[in-house]
Structure formats: C-alpha cells, structure tokens
Amino acid sequence: MSVTQEYDLIVIGAGPAGENVADRAVKQGLTAAIVESELAGGECSYWACMPSKALLRPVAATGDARHVQGVAGATLEPAAVLDRRDAFASHWKDDGQVKWLVSAHVDFYRGQGRITGPKTVAVTGADPAELRARHAVAVTTGSGAMIPPVPGLAAARPWTSREATSAHKVPGRLAVIGGGVVGCELATAWQALGTRVTLIARGRLLGHAEEFAGQLVADGLRRAGVDVRAGVSATSVQRPAQGGPVTLELDDGTTVQADEVLAATGRTPRTGDLGLETVGLEPDSWLDVDDTLRVQGVDGGWLYAAGDVNHISLLTHMGKYQARICGDAIAARAHGQEPAVTAWADHSAVPQVIFTQPEVASVGPTAAQAQAAGRNIRVVDYDLGAVAGSKLFADGYTGQARMVVDEDRRTMIGATLAGPGAGELIHAATVAVAGEVPLDRLWHAVPSFPTMSEIWLRLLEAYGL
Amino acid sequence: MSVTQEYDLIVIGAGPAGENVADRAVKQGLTAAIVESELAGGECSYWACMPSKALLRPVAATGDARHVQGVAGATLEPAAVLDRRDAFASHWKDDGQVKWLVSAHVDFYRGQGRITGPKTVAVTGADPAELRARHAVAVTTGSGAMIPPVPGLAAARPWTSREATSAHKVPGRLAVIGGGVVGCELATAWQALGTRVTLIARGRLLGHAEEFAGQLVADGLRRAGVDVRAGVSATSVQRPAQGGPVTLELDDGTTVQADEVLAATGRTPRTGDLGLETVGLEPDSWLDVDDTLRVQGVDGGWLYAAGDVNHISLLTHMGKYQARICGDAIAARAHGQEPAVTAWADHSAVPQVIFTQPEVASVGPTAAQAQAAGRNIRVVDYDLGAVAGSKLFADGYTGQARMVVDEDRRTMIGATLAGPGAGELIHAATVAVAGEVPLDRLWHAVPSFPTMSEIWLRLLEAYGL
Numbered sequence: 001m002s003v004t005q006e007y008d009l010i011v012i013g014a015g016p017a018g019e020n021v022a023d024r025a026v027k028q029g030l031t032a033a034i035v036e037s038e039l040a041g042g043e044c045s046y047w048a049c050m051p052s053k054a055l056l057r058p059v060a061a062t063g064d065a066r067h068v069q070g071v072a073g074a075t076l077e078p079a080a081v082l083d084r085r086d087a088f089a090s091h092w093k094d095d096g097q098v099k100w101l102v103s104a105h106v107d108f109y110r111g112q113g114r115i116t117g118p119k120t121v122a123v124t125g126a127d128p129a130e131l132r133a134r135h136a137v138a139v140t141t142g143s144g145a146m147i148p149p150v151p152g153l154a155a156a157r158p159w160t161s162r163e164a165t166s167a168h169k170v171p172g173r174l175a176v177i178g179g180g181v182v183g184c185e186l187a188t189a190w191q192a193l194g195t196r197v198t199l200i201a202r203g204r205l206l207g208h209a210e211e212f213a214g215q216l217v218a219d220g221l222r223r224a225g226v227d228v229r230a231g232v233s234a235t236s237v238q239r240p241a242q243g244g245p246v247t248l249e250l251d252d253g254t255t256v257q258a259d260e261v262l263a264a265t266g267r268t269p270r271t272g273d274l275g276l277e278t279v280g281l282e283p284d285s286w287l288d289v290d291d292t293l294r295v296q297g298v299d300g301g302w303l304y305a306a307g308d309v310n311h312i313s314l315l316t317h318m319g320k321y322q323a324r325i326c327g328d329a330i331a332a333r334a335h336g337q338e339p340a341v342t343a344w345a346d347h348s349a350v351p352q353v354i355f356t357q358p359e360v361a362s363v364g365p366t367a368a369q370a371q372a373a374g375r376n377i378r379v380v381d382y383d384l385g386a387v388a389g390s391k392l393f394a395d396g397y398t399g400q401a402r403m404v405v406d407e408d409r410r411t412m413i414g415a416t417l418a419g420p421g422a423g424e425l426i427h428a429a430t431v432a433v434a435g436e437v438p439l440d441r442l443w444h445a446v447p448s449f450p451t452m453s454e455i456w457l458r459l460l461e462a463y464g465l
Numbered sequence: 466m467s468v469t470q471e472y473d474l475i476v477i478g479a480g481p482a483g484e485n486v487a488d489r490a491v492k493q494g495l496t497a498a499i500v501e502s503e504l505a506g507g508e509c510s511y512w513a514c515m516p517s518k519a520l521l522r523p524v525a526a527t528g529d530a531r532h533v534q535g536v537a538g539a540t541l542e543p544a545a546v547l548d549r550r551d552a553f554a555s556h557w558k559d560d561g562q563v564k565w566l567v568s569a570h571v572d573f574y575r576g577q578g579r580i581t582g583p584k585t586v587a588v589t590g591a592d593p594a595e596l597r598a599r600h601a602v603a604v605t606t607g608s609g610a611m612i613p614p615v616p617g618l619a620a621a622r623p624w625t626s627r628e629a630t631s632a633h634k635v636p637g638r639l640a641v642i643g644g645g646v647v648g649c650e651l652a653t654a655w656q657a658l659g660t661r662v663t664l665i666a667r668g669r670l671l672g673h674a675e676e677f678a679g680q681l682v683a684d685g686l687r688r689a690g691v692d693v694r695a696g697v698s699a700t701s702v703q704r705p706a707q708g709g710p711v712t713l714e715l716d717d718g719t720t721v722q723a724d725e726v727l728a729a730t731g732r733t734p735r736t737g738d739l740g741l742e743t744v745g746l747e748p749d750s751w752l753d754v755d756d757t758l759r760v761q762g763v764d765g766g767w768l769y770a771a772g773d774v775n776h777i778s779l780l781t782h783m784g785k786y787q788a789r790i791c792g793d794a795i796a797a798r799a800h801g802q803e804p805a806v807t808a809w810a811d812h813s814a815v816p817q818v819i820f821t822q823p824e825v826a827s828v829g830p831t832a833a834q835a836q837a838a839g840r841n842i843r844v845v846d847y848d849l850g851a852v853a854g855s856k857l858f859a860d861g862y863t864g865q866a867r868m869v870v871d872e873d874r875r876t877m878i879g880a881t882l883a884g885p886g887a888g889e890l891i892h893a894a895t896v897a898v899a900g901e902v903p904l905d906r907l908w909h910a911v912p913s914f915p916t917m918s919e920i921w922l923r924l925l926e927a928y929g930l
Contacts, residue, residue, distance in 0.1 A: 016914075044914075050853070053915050057857045058535035065530040065539045070523035070546030073538035074530045081535030088857070317914035345909040353913040361913070388515070392522045392553070424886065427893040427910070427918035434910035437900035444810040445892070445899035448818040448826070449481075449509075449782035450518055453892035 004130040005107075007033045009330055010121045011138045012113040012274065014097070015042020017307030017319035018140035022106040024327025030334055032106050033131055035113030035123050040097035043142050044316045046089050051165040052185055054088035055081060056355040059192040063357050064420060067394035078170050078193045089166065114275035119302050122275075135334040136302050138326060139274065139287060139295070140319075143267035143308035148177065156239035156246050159262040161186070170194050171259040175248050177234055178264035179205040181354050184217055186262060188356045191226045198227040198256045200234055200248070206360065210367065212400045213360040213418040219398075220357045229254075237261060269309050279303065286311035291342035293326035304330060312343075313350045321345060348413070349434040353423040358399060361426035364414030364433045367404050375413065378405045382458045384419040389452035394420050403429075403459040411436050417455065425452055439465060469595040470572075472498045474795055475586045476603045477578040477739065479562070480507020482772030482784035483605035487571040489792025495799055497571050498596055500578030500588050505562035508607050509781045511554050516630040519553035520546060520654040521820045527657075528822050529885060532859035543635050543658040554631065579740035584767050587740075600799040601767050603791060604739065604752060604760070605784075608732035608773035613642065621704035621711050624727040626651070635659050636724040640713050642699055643729035644670040646819050649682055651727060653821045656691045663692040663721045665699055665713070671825065675832065677865045678825040678883040684863075685822045694719075702726060734774050744768065751776035756807035758791035769795060777808075778815045786810060813878070814899040818888040823864060826891035829879030829898045832869050840878065843870045847923045849884040854917035859885050868894075868924040876901050882920065890917055904930060 009025045011018045014036035022032040039046055058081045065074035090096055101108045111125025119133040145160030147153060159167070159174075164186045170193045176183045179201025191197040199205075199221060205228070206214035221228050232250045239246040248256040272284045279298055281287070287305035288296040289312070295303040306326040307319030322343055329339035351363040364370075367379045384390055384399030391397055399419020406413045415429035432442055443465050447453040474490045476483045479501035487497040504511055523546045530539035555561055566573045576590025584598040610625030612618060624632070624639075629651045635658045641648045644666025656662040664670075664686060670693070671679035686693050697715045704711040713721040734751045741748050744763055752770035753761040754777070760768040771791040772784030787808055794804035816828040829835075832844045849855055849864030856862055864884020871878045880894035897907055908930050912918040 049915055050857075053857050058533050061530045061533040061536050065526045065536070068523050068526040069549040070542050071526050071530070071539055072542050072545070073540050074536055075538050077535050077537050080537070084534040084860075315914070317911050317919075320914070321909075321911045341905075341908070345911050349909060349911065351911060351913045353916055392515075392518050395549075421889065423913070423916050424889045424918055425892070427890070427912050427916070427921065428896050430912070431893050431896045431902060431907065431910040431921075432900065435897065435900050435902035435906050437896060437902065440806075441900050442896065443806070444786075444814060445896040446782050446786045446810050446814065446816060447892050447895070448816045448888070449780070449785070450514055451818055451888050451892070453889055454782075456892065456896075 004132065005033065006132045006134060007031045007107070008134045008334055009136050009138065010131050010133045011035065011140055012121065013042065013139065013141035014040040014101070014108070015140060015142050015307065015319070016044050016316050017142070017323040018042070018138070019101070020320050020323030021138045021140060021304070021306055021327040021330070023104045024324055025331045026105050028328070028331035030135070030331055033109060034101060034106050035109045035111060035121065037112045037125065039092065039094040040101060040108060041090070041094050045097065046092050047162040047165050049316050051085045051089040052189065053355055054085040055165070055189040056185060058084065059189060060355070060357065064394060067396065067420070069395050076192055081193060082168060092166070112273065114273065115278055116275055117278050118300060133302065136304055136330045138304040138306060138330065139271070139309055140305070140307045140323065141270040141274065141309050143314060144270050145263060146266040146268045147263050148265040150177070150234050150237055152237040153261070153263060156237045156261060159260050161264065164262050172196065173258040175200060175246065175256050175258035175261045176264055177261065179203065179230060180207065180264065183262070183264035184221065184356050185354065186264065187221055187226050188224065191221070191224050196225070198229065198258065200232055200250065200256070201230045202233050204230055206354065209360055209362060210402055210416040212402070213416055216358050216398070216400060216418045217356045217360060224357065267308065267314055269311065271309060291346070292329040292339045293322050293343065294329070312346050315350070315352055318346065318350055345434060349430060351426055351430045353426060355423065358419045359422045360416070360418045361422045362414070362416040363426055363430045365404065366414060366416065367402065370404050370414060376407045377413070378407050378463070380405065380459050380463045382455060382462050384417060384422070384452070384455055387452055387454045387458060388450040389454055390419065392450055393452060401455045401459060403463070405439065405463060410439050412439065412442070421452060425455065428453060428456055439463065469597065470498065471597045471599060472496045472572070473599045473799055474601050474603065475596050475598045476500070476605055477586060478507065478604065478606035479505040479566070479573070480605060480607050480772065481509050481781050482607070482788040483507070483603070484566070485785050485788030486603045486605060486769070486771055486792040486795070488569045489789055490796045491570050493793070493796035495600070495796055498574055499566060499571050500574045500576060500586065502577045502590065504557065504559040505566060505573060506555070506559050510562065511557050512627040512630050514781050516550045516554040517650055517654065518820055519550040520630070520658070521650060523549065524654060524657040525820070525822065529859065532861065532885070534860050541657055546658060547633060557631070577738065579738065580743055581740055582743050583765060598767065601769055601795045603769040603771060603795065604736070604774055605770070605772045605788065606735040606739065606774050608779060609735050610728060611731040611733045612728050613730040615642070615699050615702055617702040618699070618726070618728060621702045621726060624725050626729065629727050637661065638723040640665065640711065640721050640723035640726045641729055642726065644668065644695060645672065645729065648727070648729035649686065649821050650819065651729065652686055652691050653689065656686070656689050661690070663694065663723065665697055665715065665721070666695045667698050669695055671819065674825055674827060675867055675881040677867070678881055681823055681863070681865060681883045682821045682825060689822065732773065732779055734776065736774060757794040757804050758787050758808065759794070777811050780815070780817060783811065783815055810899060814895060816891055816895045818891060820888065823884045824887040825881070825883045826887045827879070827881040828891055828895045830869065831879060831881065832867065835869050835879060841872045842878070843872050843928070845870065845924050845928045847920060847927050849882060849887070849917070849920055852917055852919045852923060853915040854919055855884065857915055858917060866920050866924060868928070870904065870928065875904050877904065877907070886917060890920065893918060893921055904928065
C-alpha cells in the first residue's frame with residue numbers, strides 16, 4: 001500500500017549531491033524527501049571515492065615512508081588494507097547515512113523513484129509512496145560504469161569500478177581496460193596489494209590532464225611493476241563459460257591473460273528508469289542544466305539535476321558544489337526570489353586530485369584546453385622536485401608543475417602538479433583561480449619555508465615577478 | 466693586503482635573505498658583492514630550517530605510516546636519520562652556495578664585514594677588502610640564539626639551536642629550556658631519535674599561536690614520551706667542571722638531570738660587530754626598517770636590512786620575501802625610480818609552519834591578536850579530524866582548525882590548522898588572506914574530495930555560507 005505525501009522538494013538519489021541538495025533546502029525552511037534505490041550515501045561512499053582512497057592511502061603512506069632515508073621496514077599488509085577499506089565503506093551498510101538524513105530532517109524513502117508527470121514521483125520498493133512536490137524535483141542519480149563494446153567483454157563478467165573498489169580477494173592477475181583516472185588509480189592500488197596488473201589504454205594515460213602528468217603516472221606504474229600498454233586497444237575478450245582466466249586479444253597482435261578484467265572506460269548516466277519520458281525528456285541521456293542546475297526544456301522549471309547526471313564534472317566535490325547551489329536556488333525560488341549565487345566554478349575552476357603514485361592535482365584548463373578556448377595564455381613550468389620542501393619530503397623526489405596564466409588579465413587560470421603529496425597543494429591554486437587574484441597580488445602570498453608549497457613562489461619567479 | 470672595490474650594492478651576510486637581495490639587484494643590472502663570516506647559505510642551511518626539517522621529516526613519515534591500518538613495520542633508524550641530516554646540511558660545506566653566487570654574478574668575500582662609514586664596508590678574514598657601495602649596503606646578518614640569564618646556564622656549555630640541529634650523537638637525556646617553535650620542534654626530533662627529553666616552558670607551549678595548537682602539540686609530545694613541564698622555569702643549572710650530566714633546578718622545587726641542555730628561549734640580533742656605531746646606529750640592536758626595508762635614521766637612505774635582523778618576522782620565507790622587495794627597491798632607486806612594491810605581507814599575511822607532531826600551520830593574526838588590534842572579527846572553529854580526507858590520511862586523526870574573519874570586510878584575515886600533514890594546507894589560506902578574497906568568492910574555490918583541504922569548505926559552511 002502506497003501513501004501520498006507532499007513535500008516542497010523531492011530528491012531522487014541519495015548520494016553526496018542528493019544529500020546536499022536536500023540539506024541546503026531544508027536549512028532554508030523547505031520540506032524534503034529523498035529516494036534511494038540502493039544505499040543512502042551513494043556510489044562515492046561504497047563503490048568509488050571512499051573505498052578507493054581507503055585502498056590508496058596505505059599505498060601512499062608506505063611509498064612516502066620508503067622514500068625517506070632513516071625510515072625502515074614500511075610494508076603493506078593487504079588483508080589489513082582490505083579491512084580498512086571495508087570500514088571506510090561502512091561495510092556497505094547505510095545506517096549512518098540514514099541517521100544523518102533523519103538528523104537533517106529529510107524524509108528517506110528506500111526504493112526506485114520514478115517521475116510520473118510534472119512534480120510527481122512514484123516510489124516502488126521497500127517504502128512505496130506517491131510523492132508530490134510543491135516546488136521542485138531534483139535528480140541526483142549519478143552515473144554508472146560503461147562497459148565498452150569490445151566483443152566478449154560483457155559476457156566475461158568484467159569488474160567495473162564497483163567490484164574493483166569492493167573486492168574481498170586480491171586477484172593474481174588483473175587486466176585494466178582504460179587509462180583514465182579510474183584505471184590508473186585502481187591499477188595503482190591492486191598492483192601494490194600484490195596483483196600483477198596489465199593496463200591497456202587506447203591513447204596516453206590521463207588523456208584529459210597535461211601530458212607530463214600522464215607520463216609521470218605511466219612511469220610510476222611501470223616502476224611499481226604494472227605492465228602499461230599505451231596506444232593499444234582490446235579487440236576481444238574471452239572467458240570460458242565454466243569459469244577460469246580471461247584472455248584479451250589486443251590490436252597490436254598480443255594477448256593478455258588475467259584472472260579479472262576491469263572495464264574503466266567511462267560512465268553512463270543513471271537516467272534509464274526514472275520516468276523522464278513522462279515529462280518530455282530522453283531516458284538514458286545526460287540532463288542538460290543551466291547555472292542554477294535547472295534542467296533545460298521542462299515546462300515550469302520545476303526539475304533540477306546536480307552531480308554526475310548533468311555531465312558537467314563527474315567529480316564528487318563538484319557534485320556537492322552544484323548541490324549547494326541547486327538547493328539554494330530551489331529554496332530561493334520557493335521563497336519567490338531569484339538565486340543569488342550560480343555555479344561559476346563549473347566553467348572555470350574545477351579541481352581534481354588523482355590519487356596515483358605520483359599524485360596528480362589540477363585546477364582549471366590545461367594549456368591545450370585554454371588555447372583551444374582562444375585564451376591569450378602563457379605557460380610556466382617548474383620542476384617540483386627542485387623545491388626544498390619536496391627534497392625533504394622524499395629523497396630523489398620527482399615531480400613537475402605547470403601554471404597557465406591569462407596574459408590579458410594577468411591571473412592564473414589553471415595549474416597542474418604531479419608528484420608525491422601533490423594532492424593537498426592544489427587548493428592554493430584553486431583559491432587563486434576562483435578568486436581571480438592578480439599575479440602581482442599573489443606575490444604577497446608567501447609560502448612557508450621549507451614546504452612544497454614554495455612551488456607557487458617558484459612559478460611566479462619563473463613568470464618574471 | 467686588502468684591495469678596494471666598488472659595487473652598486475654590498476650585502477653583509479650570505480644567508481637566504483642576503484642571497485636574494487643580491488640576486489634580485491643583479492638581475493636588474495646592478496653589481497653586487499656579498500660578505501660572509503661563516504658559511505654562504507647561512508643559519509638556515511646549516512643550523513636551522515634545513516637540518517631540523519631533515520631530522521623531522523623521517524619522524525613525520527614514520528608517524529604517518531604508523532597511523533594507517535595496513536602499513537606495518539615503519540621504524541626510525543637514528544643513524545640513518547643523522548646521515549640524512551648531514552646531507553641536507555651539505556656536510557657544513559658551502560661549495561654549492563658559493564658556486565650559486567658565482568652563477569648569479571655576485572662577488573663573494575669570505576670574512577667579517579664591518580661598516581666603516583657611509584656606503585663603505587671593510588672585510589677582514591680570508592678575503593680582506595675595502596668595499597665601497599655606489600648605491601646601497603644591505604645588512605642581512607640574521608640572528609643568534611639567546612642564552613637566557615639562568616644562573617650557571619652559560620657555564621654549563623648549553624646546546625643552542627646550532628648544536629641541537631648538528632649534533633652527531635643522540636644524547637641519552639636532553640633538557641630543553643623554552644616551549645616555543647625551536648624547543649617544540651627539537652624536542653620532537655630528539656625524543657623520536659631515542660633521547661629522553663624534558664621540556665621546560667615558562668608558560669604554555671607555542672605561546673604566540675592559538676591556544677588549541679599549543680595544547681595539541683603538548684599532547685603529542687607527551688604521547689611521544691616527552692616530559693613536558695609547562696608553567697615552570699629553571700632557576701639554576703649546574704654542570705661539574707670536569708664534565709658529566711647537568712642538573713637543572715626548577716621553580717616548582719623539582720630538579721631535572723640531563724646529558725645536554727638546550728637553550729631555546731629566543732634570538733638576539735647579529736649586529737654586535739658590524740660597525741653600526743660609525744653611522745649613528747646602536748650595535749647589538751635590531752634594525753628598524755620601513756616597508757622598502759630601508760633602515761630608519763640613516764642619512765642618505767643607503768642602508769637596508771632584510772631578514773631576522775630587522776625583527777619583523779624571524780622566518781626564512783619572510784626574510785626571502787623582504788629580500789626580494791629590498792633588492793627590487795635598491796635597484797629601482799639606483800635607476801632613479803621609487804619602488805613599485807612594498808612589503809605588505811609583513812603586516813598582514815605572515816605564514817608559519819611548525820613541524821611538530823602534529824604540525825601547526827598558521828597565517829595572519831590569531832583571534833586574540835586580531836581582537837587586540839581592534840578588528841571586528843568572527844572566529845570559526847572546526848574539527849580537522851571530521852573531514853573525510855583527514856580520516857583517510859590517518860586512522861583516529863586528531864586536529865583542529867580556526868578561521869578568523871574580518872566582519873567589516875567579510876574576508877579571512879587569519880587561520881590556524883593543527884594536525885598531521887597540516888603544513889601544506891595553509892598556503893590556500895595565505896592566498897585568500899593576501900588576495901583579500903571575499904568569503905562569497907571563496908565559496909567557489911571547491912576543495913577536491915576527499916582531501917584534507919575540504920576543511921576550507923567546512924569552515925565556510927560553519928560560517929554560514
């Protein structure tokens with residue numbers, strides 16, 4: 001028996017984006033319900049960021065310790081690492097998240113949420129209900145792994161990011177198809193845990209990043225023992241019906257045998273079973289939004305989409321950023337006002353940290369992207385390993401830094417750092433980019449000696465300040 | 466036999482400040498000589514930042530590794546740590562620095578430099594010379610350790626920061642007098658290397674920092690095994706003339722025995738033997754400067770002072786900052802112009818990282834300092850251990866963060882972070898403070914998930930954004 005309930009806002013998808021949309025709206029006086037077909041907390045909490053970083057942090061801590069003379073004996077214990085990961089994934093139980101939703105005064109419905117028409121959502125599953133939104137519906141269902149159309153792959157029971165972040169056994173051999181963030185991070189983790197990893201990438205690694213970053217990550221993976229095959233594609237995959245290893249044929253004529261194969265070649269929107277067709281939208285497509293996260297082409301403007309599902313930036317922190325702005329926009333309009341803040345950073349200041357060894361951290365466009373966008377730029381490069389703080393951090397530190405400067409405005413618009421421990425260095429650049437701080441002013445932001453952050457001084461000096 | 470040479474600029478003291486003053490001036494077309502009575506590279510390179518951080522980094526790497534489940538066996542090897550420190554102190558040889566000076570086209574004079582009158586400097590020692598400055602003389606002689614007037618201390622052959630950063634044997638017991646940065650850092654290092662350390666502090670630890678930072682460092686030292694005695698002073702120190710342990714009597718009636726005693730209670734200017742009296746200045750005093758680093762009260766304005774010796778901020782990176790501005794100012798005036806850039810950060814955006822366990826990183830005034838200065842502030846606190854990136858960084862992460870907001874201008878003017886790995890997080894705040902980025906704009910500086918830098922988002926949320 002389903003009940004009918006009315007809320008100011010109905011959110012479909014209880015990942016970080018959905019939770020933040022609901023929370024912001026409730027804090028501004030709205031009532032809200034959230035619908036989740038799997039676990040409250042979403043992909044990030046159970047099958048992506050949290051478990052992958054729980055696997056990768058011990059790898060980094062071990063690597064960091066091993067590169068400091070005077071520290072001996074640091075070794076990775078795979079079983080303990082997997083236990084740690086289980087704890088960070090809350091053992092795939094969402095009690096904590098559900099409790100948080102209750103404390104945030106958001107009503108939780110467990111089940112599949114489907115739009116049935118303007119401002120109406122039907123929930124089927126554990127908590128069946130007919131929900132009606134007074135003001136808005138927000139879709140925050142995220143994305144799922146894409147299985148590329150390689151003959152035999154789908155039938156070979158491939159791992160996706162889900163299995164690769166939640167597996168409880170260390171496979172003997174793992175073939176990774178895809179040289180992007182997911183492929184590189186999970187190759188790093190499993191190789192360190194004892195798996196022999198082969199990484200198969202159609203092009204160079206980390207194709208969206210500065211080329212030097214992909215090169216340093218490829219070097220790092222090879223040093224760790226990963227068989228990196230760049231510029232190669234799988235043409236077929238076979239796994240015997242009765243089980244056993246998979247065999248991949250590659251377009252360079254070689255073959256790879258592995259116990260598991262990970263498909264890490266991209267994402268698809270989770271919009272197939274949302275009832276989008278009832279309001280004139282295309283199922284299985286990404287949702288186009290404006291700067292207040294309102295979905296385009298829906299009469300009445302009551303539908304919003306934040307996070308992966310709008311395809312702007314498939315990153316948890318950008319999903320949360322959009323969610324804050326989306327929740328605020330919904331609340332403002334419910335109160336008869338226009339939103340004061342729109343999603344500026346989506347276009348100009350997207351940061352990303354890739355937790356490989358070395359780490360890669362970036363914000364804003366790469367040099368190539370800025371050039372393609374017609375910006376008048378100057379590129380400044382500096383050896384991250386030449387900074388005193390880096391030398392102290394790790395003996396024989398290897399890394400590289402790049403700053404992209406808009407010459408017309410004399411501001412930093414992009415930056416990329418690759419090196420051990422680089423992940424925490426990038427937020428300084430994100431503040432500079434988002435704050436549009438002139439270089440002449442950045443000159444007075446003195447980095448502490450001897451930290452790695454002195455790279456920002458070196459880049460300004462190299463620019464000519 | 467001494468020669469007479471003329472230069473546009475004469476610099477006395479070849480530490481980081483002196484090197485940067487000379488380098489900046491030469492890059493703008495001036496000729497320059499630099500005089501050094503000890504080693505080119507200065508205190509920082511041989512007896513301060515570099516060797517102390519070379520000792521402390523292995524301690525941090527070991528501590529970080531031990532706090533990640535899945536990493537086993539990380540142990541400190543004291544002999545290897547001391548070897549590493551020796552390498553970072555270039556084995557107390559300055560060949561590399563002298564070579565750098567040559568490459569920077571700065572003439573190097575080894576010897577004691579003394580001002581003999583306006584724009585003239587006599588060098589006695591290895592490279593005797595009479596030097597004449599066409600435009601300016603810069604004093605960058607830094608500071609030395611102060612031995613506090615505790616009866617018997619000076620006669621007990623105490624360690625200063627010099628011995629404590631360059632010692633080749635790990636003492637069995639070390640008594641540290643002073644709970645400031647030097648005392649806390651070196652207590653951290655030697656306790657980790659096997660010494661039983663007693664830390665004697667007149668007041669609370671890190672008295673210039675936010676109180677929670679000193680408390681967390683005291684907790685960390687105690688956990689590491691240091692006998693922290695805060696609120697206590699030494700009243701006498703005795704070491705038998707024939708050698709053997711020192712005995713300290715404290716004003717709480719207790720005594721401490723130790724093999725070495727470290728005096729870490731402050732610094733004195735190195736201006737005693739510079740000939741300052743020949744140009745109307747007081748020897749042994751700090752040198753008062755304006756925002757272009759020009760010494761006050763000297764006719765003709767030809768004397769400059771950068772770094773510790775002007776007593777503005779006794780920090781290498783601020784000395785280097787001043788040196789860049791000083792070198793530029795000297796060059797500008799030599800070319801008949803007024804300096805374009807003055808030392809703004811000296812007053813408003815001084816960052817500092819203390820490499821204890823936990824680390825303490827700060828920029829700008831503390832809450833108490835801002836209040837004392839009459840600013841209309843709001844203080845925002847947040848548990849640094851509650852951020853996902855911190856939990857991932859170390860199991861059971863303990864830390865604390867504070868942001869000081871100027872409510873009239875709605876900008877961050879100060880921040881303090883205490884916690885493992887906090888040192889590289891502070892530069893983001895330094896950019897915000899130096900850039901005077903409005904909080905509403907900082908809202909678009911999205912920290913990457915899951916990094917510790919998300920603390921900056923949490924602080925803004927806690928503020929009410």
